[in-house]
Amino acid sequence: MKIKKLTALASVIPMLAVSAPVTANCVSETSPEFWFAAASESGAECSNTIVYINRKKLPNDVYIDMAVFYRDGETYTAGDSTHIAFLRAAWDCESEYVKLDEVRKPDLTYEKAPFDALSSEMAAVSPTAETNYSAISYSLMTQPSATFKVTGTETISYPLGYTGATISENAPYGRHTIFFCDRAYSEAQGQTGMCANVFLRYGKNEDDEFFPTGSQLKNLNILVSDRMFGDVNDDSSVDSSDAAQILSDYAQNAVTKSSAFSTEQLTAADVNVDDSADASDAAMLLSYYAYSQANKDGKSLLKFVSYKPE
Ligand SMILES: [Ca+2]
Numbered sequence: 001m002k003i004k005k006l007t008a009l010a011s012v013i014p015m016l017a018v019s020a021p022v023t024a025n026c027v028s029e030t031s032p033e034f035w036f037a038a039a040s041e042s043g044a045e046c047s048n049t050i051v052y053i054n055r056k057k058l059p060n061d062v063y064i065d066m067a068v069f070y071r072d073g074e075t076y077t078a079g080d081s082t083h084i085a086f087l088r089a090a091w092d093c094e095s096e097y098v099k100l101d102e103v104r105k106p107d108l109t110y111e112k113a114p115f116d117a118l119s120s121e122m123a124a125v126s127p128t129a130e131t132n133y134s135a136i137s138y139s140l141m142t143q144p145s146a147t148f149k150v151t152g153t154e155t156i157s158y159p160l161g162y163t164g165a166t167i168s169e170n171a172p173y174g175r176h177t178i179f180f181c182d183r184a185y186s187e188a189q190g191q192t193g194m195c196a197n198v199f200l201r202y203g204k205n206e207d208d209e210f211f212p213t214g215s216q217l218k219n220l221n222i223l224v225s226d227r228m229f230g231d232v233n234d235d236s237s238v239d240s241s242d243a244a245q246i247l248s249d250y251a252q253n254a255v256t257k258s259s260a261f262s263t264e265q266l267t268a269a270d271v272n273v274d275d276s277a278d279a280s281d282a283a284m285l286l287s288y289y290a291y292s293q294a295n296k297d298g299k300s301l302l303k304f305v306s307y308k309p310e
């Protein structure tokens with residue numbers, strides 16, 4: 001689980017106002033990235049890396065809409081001959097309380113779609129009940145003259161595909177993560193490359209081949225608690241007293257080696273989603289509190305700490 005935890009941590013670091021060490025994974029300028037965007041009509045708070053379910057408000061099954069995005073590491077300009085031969089995003093969820101939907105294709109006739117000549121070459125793989133695994137692939141292997149053209153930053157505003165997930169009303173408090181399948185991780189587990197993301201790029205750099213890993217894959221953390229995100233003491237406000245409670249528990253934790261927090265409390269307190277509540281979470285809470293006092297723009301803690309493509 002180490003890589004997955006690192007990924008969860010790394011996904012929020014770029015948004016930190018406080019200074020923090022950057023990811024342990026080396027990310028080159030040309031590495032592609034994948035992420036989800038989530039939305040929910042049922043009232044769960046959603047971002048690109050976190051879905052937060054407060055059971056006080058949402059006691060039943062929760063459905064989330066998801067879109068899968070990628071950003072190419074290269075900058076393309078009009079007339080560029082660069083094209084992508086094969087691109088696949090794959091993801092899964094090990095939680096039995098999260099049921100993935102089938103994958104749906106985006107509208108490629110949309111005039112601003114950043115992908116060309118794809119409609120007959122796409123393949124979508126639906127999840128099965130056994131594996132809860134999904135993938136969407138784009139392949140031009142049989143049609144080398146075609147271009148899978150990506151046009152700069154437009155790829156961050158147009159999805160590779162759509163899907164969704166249902167989070168059961170029986171889902172226990174805590175984290176239920178939808179992971180992008182990571183070849184490095186799966187190989188470390190002795191598995192084949194079946195669930196890897198594969199990315200081949202031809203043109204500028206002949207035969208470039210990428211297997212995104214670590215922080216290049218921004219997982220979607222579904223968090224279930226009985227209180228608001230960041231509201232550790234459950235008084236319906238996120239402020240310095242919550243940060244103080246985290247620090248108090250952490251100090252005690254250092255002595256007794258055990259946290260006094262319940263799972264639902266920890267889920268609210270672990271704002272950087274690395275499975276522990278410590279000084280870095282308190283720092284983020286205080287940073288958010290300072291921001292919210294200065295800006296009064298209603299931005300939530302969840303939006304403040306979540307990954308956002310720029
Ligand atoms: Ca509070």
Ligand SMILES: [Ca+2]
Pocket residue numbers: 269270271272273274275276277278280281
């Ligand atoms: Ca944490």
